[in-house]
Amino acid sequence: MLATGGHIAHGAHSSSLRGAEPCSSSPACELAGRRRWRRAAPAPAAAAAAPGSEWRRSGGGARRPRAAPCAPALSTGVSRSGAYNSSSDPPPGGAAAGAAAGPAAAPPVPTPGKVGVLLLNLGGPEKLEDVRPFLYNLFVDEDIIRLPPAVRFLQPLLASVIAALRAPKSAEGYAAIGGGSPLRRITDEQAAAIRESLRRKGLEDAEVYVAMRYWNPYTEEALEQVVRDGIEKLVILPLYPQFSISTSGSSLRLIEALFRGDPAFGALQHTVIPSWYQRPGYVRAMADLIETELDGFPSPEEARIFFSAHGVPQSYVVEAGDPYKEEMEECVALIMGELARRGRPNAHTLAYQSRVGPVEWLKPYTDDSIRELGAGGCRSLLAVPISFVSEHIETLEEIDMEYRELAEESGVRHWRRVPALNTDASFIDDLADAVLEALPHVGRFGGGRTAATISGGGLGPGLADAAVPVGDLEALLGAYDRERRTLPAPVGPWEWGFTKSAETWNGRIAMVAIIVILLLELTTGRSILALD
């Protein structure tokens, strides 16, 4: 949701959490050493929804005239390889470059053993009463809030406080888009479509599973189903085109812990496709959507293409080496290159949305950019959500409602938004090809627990140099952020500070409040911030 500089809106909606309880017995809960809030749904297979389950304690277009750019370009920073010819050049040396370099529709690889595909996604609250426990799950994740080791034991408490304070504002957003996140439905549809595509391509008995990080169907449940189904070869495919520590990285760390903690999981032969923004099929599918939407403007060549990516705190990139920003810039350059080849040299901007809390996030911020563009005379703006492939709260509420209103207030007369890819047929087919191309890598390293080195690991040319190379989990997770440095928390329970000193004081007050609550809980034996 649109960041307000830190204020948390109160009182809009107070969701009832009756019946919601933390998990305590699932492998993930035990491994993470954290309570987790989960629904006691049956372990989900690919597309099985579990409505109403109870909560319990548990474990090419025609050539166009030259564009008249809408306003002076803002931050179109491109890091490398702006000129990439999707039909002939090899893709830039990104993570899954080897996969992308293969033929567009690879023939099915003869692989003995039943194949499974594990789709990783974030998950979202399905009902308003899910919002607070969903937020708890998000904020208790050490890849979202990374506290210094000495105070890490406070994270569940901190997560409870932040979730309780943010829930009303968050719930307002979910209420505005119909009372819940569409993420599960869309991800289930994507899973079914990928499975169909794999079958059409000759992989008859492949199964596709949805593994959400913060809501149903949880990752550990999906893996349990994978084992029950007798899958022998697993391709792990995050549904995030670009890699971030906070998204794909967080899910992969959880899976790594599950592999280590359960021999049945650890025995699964696997490979990971860490990111795939550079696949020509994805780039073409995005360019197709953009072209279609551009044609809805009175003067398509004058519309500025405004890529809005979900932000991450600066510290993730600068201190922890998150490749997210670099991959995002490269992704935008590839799409713009494809559009230029189609005769659409429109002006463009890349900005970052959805910041939460008082720390610095990647810049420029989407709201600032919209204001500047409006002030600079831009009258036609095409918003392109770029970090996520499904409609979700940040497209349906933040972009369609908040940013649209801001754009109109800033003088933009014509506003359109490119839809998310969802189950776009060519996109789905391309993901299925990515799976087929990754299959030869499955089991290269034996089981999930085998340590693999990246250099000379037999991964093929180019892959050894990638920031986050294709390979097994350990190799992959060892390739970045090795030190797991403490990072400034992106959010805190009190978020009204704009200045450095206000932030410091907020931090101190928050710490004192947390200690008082902790002492009260310890002395009274009652849970002051219980979610039920």
Ligand SMILES: C=CC1=C(C)c2cc3[nH]c(cc4nc(cc5[nH]c(cc1n2)c(C)c5CCC(=O)O)C(CCC(=O)O)=C4C)c(C)c3C=C
């Ligand atoms: C590439 C996508 C995403 C990145 C990177 C990311 C980082 C990140 N997010 C938060 C905090 C929140 N995210 C929330 C919702 C949310 N986030 C993503 C994607 C990325 N997040 C999606 C797709 C969704 C929506 C899911 C849905 O229900 O539709 C929320 C909850 C909503 C809200 O209150 O605004 C929070 C909070 C942080 C702190 C972070 C990086 C550290």
Ligand SMILES: [Fe+2]
């Ligand atoms: Fe997010």
